[in-house]
Amino acid sequence: EARGYTRKRLEYRYYDKENQMILLSRTDVTDAYMEEKEKQDKLEDALEQARTDALTGMLNRQGMEHEVKMCLDKDEKAALLFVDLDNFKNVNDTMGHEVGDKMIFNFATILREVIPSPNTICRWGGDEFAVMMIKTDRKRIEDYLAQIDHAVAAYNNSGEIPSLSYAAGYALSSEFPGLSYKELLARADEYMYEN
Numbered sequence: 001e002a003r004g005y006t007r008k009r010l011e012y013r014y015y016d017k018e019n020q021m022i023l024l025s026r027t028d029v030t031d032a033y034m035e036e037k038e039k040q041d042k043l044e045d046a047l048e049q050a051r052t053d054a055l056t057g058m059l060n061r062q063g064m065e066h067e068v069k070m071c072l073d074k075d076e077k078a079a080l081l082f083v084d085l086d087n088f089k090n091v092n093d094t095m096g097h098e099v100g101d102k103m104i105f106n107f108a109t110i111l112r113e114v115i116p117s118p119n120t121i122c123r124w125g126g127d128e129f130a131v132m133m134i135k136t137d138r139k140r141i142e143d144y145l146a147q148i149d150h151a152v153a154a155y156n157n158s159g160e161i162p163s164l165s166y167a168a169g170y171a172l173s174s175e176f177p178g179l180s181y182k183e184l185l186a187r188a189d190e191y192m193y194e195n
Helices: 030-050 061-074 088-095 097-114 138-157 181-194
Strands: 010-016 021-028 079-085 120-125 128-133 166-172
Touching: 061 120, 061 128, 061 181, 079 097, 079 138, 079 181, 088 097, 097 120, 097 128, 097 138, 128 138, 138 166, 166 181
Parallel strands: none
Antiparallel strands: 010 021, 079 128, 079 166, 120 128
């Protein structure tokens, strides 16, 4: 017959038989605490994995939504940059998914190298990326985009296949006060196609 799991709690009592009294009583819950901590750590790891893109190690859409909502509440000079790689479907269809994955990974690496912390980068899905920039303005965003252009050109000049190209759009929260995360993202997406 299988026994159910029971949690251990060790109790120590030091008893004076002569005077019939307890001199010292001590309870050790270290094992129970460590067990609970291990469970909590596993839950946190699972949550982290649920919010992380497996290929790039960046946040995924769900993780980004959480971060951006917190950021928008705190920073009125935040901006959301939306980036879409060109020809990704064609690369996947003609060269295979491994090459497509390499393309995504290489572009993610460029974004990480160009855009410093505490800005948040995520793989939005497929060939799309989103970047939440804090304490920023149009000039700084344009500077980042110029650096991305430069890094992409250097990558393409290295002879790597497939070559990279992208479209980007952004929206500043200060120019659209009160917009939700999804509305701000939609605005950045629209701006990408306007330019």
